[in-house]
Amino acid sequence: xxxxxxxxxxxxxxxxxxxxxxxxxxxxxxxxxxxxxxxxxxxxxxxxxxxxxxxxxxxxxxxxxxxxxxxxxxxxxxxxxxxxxxxxxxxxxxxxxxxxxxxxxxxxxxxxxxxxxxxxxxxxxxxxxxxxxxxxxxxxxxxxxxxxxxxxxxxxxxxxxxxxxxxxxxxxxxxxxxxxxxxxxxxxxxxxxxxxxxxxxxxxxxxxxxxxxxxxxxxxxxxxxxxxxxxxxxxxxxxxxxxxxxxxxxxxxxxxxxxxxxxxxxxxxxxxxxxxxxxxxxxxxxxxxxxxxxxxxxxxxxxxxxxxxxxxxxxxxxxxxxxxxxxxxxxxxxxxxxxxxxxxxxxxxxxxxxxxxxxxxxxxxxxxxxxxx
Ligand code: 48C
Numbered sequence: 001x002x003x004x005x006x007x008x009x010x011x012x013x014x015x016x017x018x019x020x021x022x023x024x025x026x027x028x029x030x031x032x033x034x035x036x037x038x039x040x041x042x043x044x045x046x047x048x049x050x051x052x053x054x055x056x057x058x059x060x061x062x063x064x065x066x067x068x069x070x071x072x073x074x075x076x077x078x079x080x081x082x083x084x085x086x087x088x089x090x091x092x093x094x095x096x097x098x099x100x101x102x103x104x105x106x107x108x109x110x111x112x113x114x115x116x117x118x119x120x121x122x123x124x125x126x127x128x129x130x131x132x133x134x135x136x137x138x139x140x141x142x143x144x145x146x147x148x149x150x151x152x153x154x155x156x157x158x159x160x161x162x163x164x165x166x167x168x169x170x171x172x173x174x175x176x177x178x179x180x181x182x183x184x185x186x187x188x189x190x191x192x193x194x195x196x197x198x199x200x201x202x203x204x205x206x207x208x209x210x211x212x213x214x215x216x217x218x219x220x221x222x223x224x225x226x227x228x229x230x231x232x233x234x235x236x237x238x239x240x241x242x243x244x245x246x247x248x249x250x251x252x253x254x255x256x257x258x259x260x261x262x263x264x265x266x267x268x269x270x271x272x273x274x275x276x277x278x279x280x281x282x283x284x285x286x287x288x289x290x291x292x293x294x295x296x297x298x299x300x301x302x303x304x305x306x307x308x309x310x311x312x313x314x315x316x317x318x319x320x321x322x323x324x325x326x327x328x329x330x331x332x333x334x335x336x337x338x339x340x341x342x343x344x345x346x347x348x349x350x351x352x353x354x355x356x357x358x359x360x361x362x363x364x365x366x367x368x369x370x371x372x373x
Contacts, residue, residue, distance in 0.1 A: 084102060087323070091321060095318055095321055098322050098323055121144060122155065122212045123154055124215060125155070126156060132215045137167070143219035144211075146222065148170070151171070151207055199280055216346050217346055223326060223343060229318075233272075234327045235322065236324075237329055247264050248303060249310055255294050259314055268318075270307075271327065291308055324338065328344050
């Protein structure tokens with residue numbers, strides 16, 4: 001009995017040792033993989049679930065296009081010497097302010113051509129303002145986003161008064177028929193609603209960026225892809241040097257456009273804003289809804305759509321700001337800091353326009369100029 005019993009116990013011992021060795025090798029195999037995976041994520045990991053996730057994320061990244069520019073020669077930027085010291089080049093929230101000398105257009109054009117960017121330029125020519133379209137489009141052909149794809153979106157109530165202008169290759173003139181309003185203030189304010197609705201119905205499928213401007217203007221120097229960003233505003237030419245309390249914000253608490261006297265970064269012009277279609281949709285939707293709330297409460301902000309735009313930009317900061325180079329009135333004359341006048345007001349023949357708006361504008365601009373000293 002004894003030898004048999006010994007034999008059984010030695011077999012049992014061998015079996016236990018074998019199990020122990022298998023478990024040890026399995027544990028060490030997992031430990032090594034876990035350790036190595038920390039440094040080489042593409043390696044397979046014990047847990048099949050984690051492996052699947054890793055594979056997916058790697059494959060999604062692999063399909064990203066590699067953004068690379070062709071070699072080009074230009075002056076080296078100097079990390080210790082800013083291109084300009086006479087003007088503010090960057091806001092406290094790190095949004096560039098766009099001035100001549102502050103950017104290299106060749107680099108920017110290469111970047112935006114690589115993205116095959118398509119830009120929409122919206123302009124409203126309601127009632128007698130159709131008279132401004134010929135100069136507006138002709139000068140845009142010469143100076144606006146030259147070499148890039150551009151859609152001119154002309155909103156009008158007078159289709160037959162739209163001049164027949166042939167635009168260059170890669171550009172198209174789209175005429176959008178919209179209703180007019182009796183009051184010039186309503187014509188101006190309803191632009192927000194119309195840009196919002198058309199952004200949703202059409203622009204989102206046709207262009208990447210929108211630039212939304214007044215029509216009684218002309219381009220007089222280059223306006224290019226340097227202005228493109230998520231969302232931008234433009235410094236009003238009458239207030240770039242004003243202190244905050246001199247900004248003509250809406251101050252009545254009853255209005256949705258109200259800005260308290262101790263708030264405000266800059267005074268933005270109502271006639272020049274833009275950005276991606278998505279961001280312009282959000283901006284115009286906010287402004288339109290704010291206007292409708294005020295209308296229901298029988299109040300209208302002091303400077304109409306411009307007041308609501310300034311309220312929006314106070315709490316939804318622009319990611320770029322255009323300098324007064326991008327919106328100027330030659331009646332103000334020149335300034336040392338104004339190296340370029342890219343987009344300027346067209347002298348209004350009040351009789352031709354027969355619209356109180358022009359006269360009001362003039363008295364308004366004169367009233368504002370007193371702050372310039
Ligand atoms: O198209 C019209 N028709 C009008 O009767 C009144 C305004 N407008 C649009 O709103 C034009 O696009 C104007 O440029 C804009 C309001 N802006 C101005 O009148 C001055 N540029 C401030």
